[in-house]
Amino acid sequence: MHILITRVDAIGDVVLTLPLCGYLKQIRPETRITILARNxxxxxxxxxxxxxxxIDYDAIFALPEKDQIAQIKQHKFDAILHLITQKDISNLARKAEIPIRIGTISRPYHWRDCNRLIWLRRKVSxxxxxxxxxxxxxxxxxxxVPDELWRYYQMNKLATLPAEFSDLLITDKFTIILHPKSNKNALxxxxxxxxxxxxLLDKNRYQIFITGSKKEQEELKPWIDTLPRHVIDLTGQLPLDQLITFIKHTDGLLAASTGPLHLAAALGINTLGLYPNFRPKHGGRWGPIGxxxxxxxxxxxxxxSISAKEVFDKIKVWGKGAKYMGPNV
Structure with missing residues (x-):
């Protein structure tokens, strides 16, 4: 069976799709999976x-409709899972005659476009x-739903990291990434x-990196200029494939609910997310899984209202950091 999975939103959303893919591959190894997402x-x-x-969502929908349909048909999909509900995708799947089209009953356009409906309202769950x-x-x-979903991420095909960045990780210190921004996707x-x-993070024990997108680089610069010299600014310098590899080879990451947070959890390093306690943005709904x-x-x-001391108390018990901390911790 060849399944098309739709997830055309942010990086973290795509990361959280991977356990589903990994589990499908485990229980039905013959399954082929394609993801429709943004480039x-x-x-x-x-x-x-x-x-x-x-499949690049933006590239597909830049085409005339007849070419969109032809592009989807050539893959000979047996089923589509609408993990993201969008009318344009739903309509295209029907016109491309994908045999099994699975969507949620809460979207009226799915009544027309999907032939398998389930009851699911994400915003109130x-x-x-x-x-x-x-x-x-x-x-x-x-x-x-299997236990320990993090076992199914299967993020093993990592890009090569240029020496200018890999050399930064050659240290006996605990390496920690602080990722302050979320592209306005979260508090x-x-x-x-x-x-x-x-x-609070002793410079003799911790090597601190600041990461962020090129867009966030300019926004963060005035703040970064105020930081101690031992803090290394990597904002805007790592394309996503290299950022994934860099995260994998650090010891921990702190962020709000954003893509790099979910990447860190999926890659198995120490991960701490900062969340509000209200629906639908709370940690139980969107927290990192790892x-x-x-x-x-x-x-x-x-x-x-989350203090730096509260965060530090979580970080100081991580891995190498714990053995460096001494008798007063």
Whole structure:
């Protein structure tokens, strides 16, 4: 069976799709999986052993409709899972005559375009996003949700890291990434709180990196200019495929609910997310999933009620950091 999975939103959303792909590959190894996503998330898909193909959403929908249909038909998909609900994709799948079209009953256009409907309203659910994906497998006869979803990420195909960046990781210190921004996709911790945390992290024990997109680089520069000299600014310097590799070879990452946070969890390093405690953005719904992943929820509608000391108390027990801390910790 060849399955098309749709996830045309942000990097973190695509990361949280991978456990579904990995589980499908485990229980039905003959299954072929293609993901329809945006080109800027392609590096995530390319890193996974469980995904066979990628279709660029923007490239497809830049074509005339007859060419869109022809492009989809040539793949000979047996089924489509609408993990993201968009009318244009739903309509195209029907016109391309994909035999099994699975969508949610809560979207009226799915009544016309899909021939397998399930009851699912993500915005009012407290189940984790990655778990909700599995609900769409019911029409394929798969009803169980496996334990330890992080085992199914299968992000093993990593890009080579240029020496200028790999050399930064040759250190006896605990390497930690602070990723302050979220491309405005989530609530963000105040930069002053990050500064307070940096002051708590002993420069002789921790090597600190700041990451962010090229767009965020300009926004963060005035703040980065105020930081101690031992903090290394990597904002805007790492394309996504190299950022994935760099994250994999560090010891820990701190961020709000954003793509690099979910990448860190999927890659198995120490991961700490900062979340509000209200629906639908709380940690139980969108928290990082990984063997060393954790999160802190605020008790207010702002992340700033989370103190630097509270975050530091979580970080100081991570891996190498714990053995460096001494008798007073």
């Amino acid at each position: 800027y998330t392609k590096a995530v898909i390319d890193a996974s052993d469980s995904v066979d193909g990628f 407290d189940e984790h996003e990655a778990v909700l994906h599995f609900r769409l497998l019911k029409p394929l006869g798969i009803k169980e 963000e911790w105040d930069l002053q709180r990050f500064s307070e945390l940096i002051d 063997p060393k992943a954790n999160y802190i929820e605020t008790q207010t509608e702002s992340l700033d």
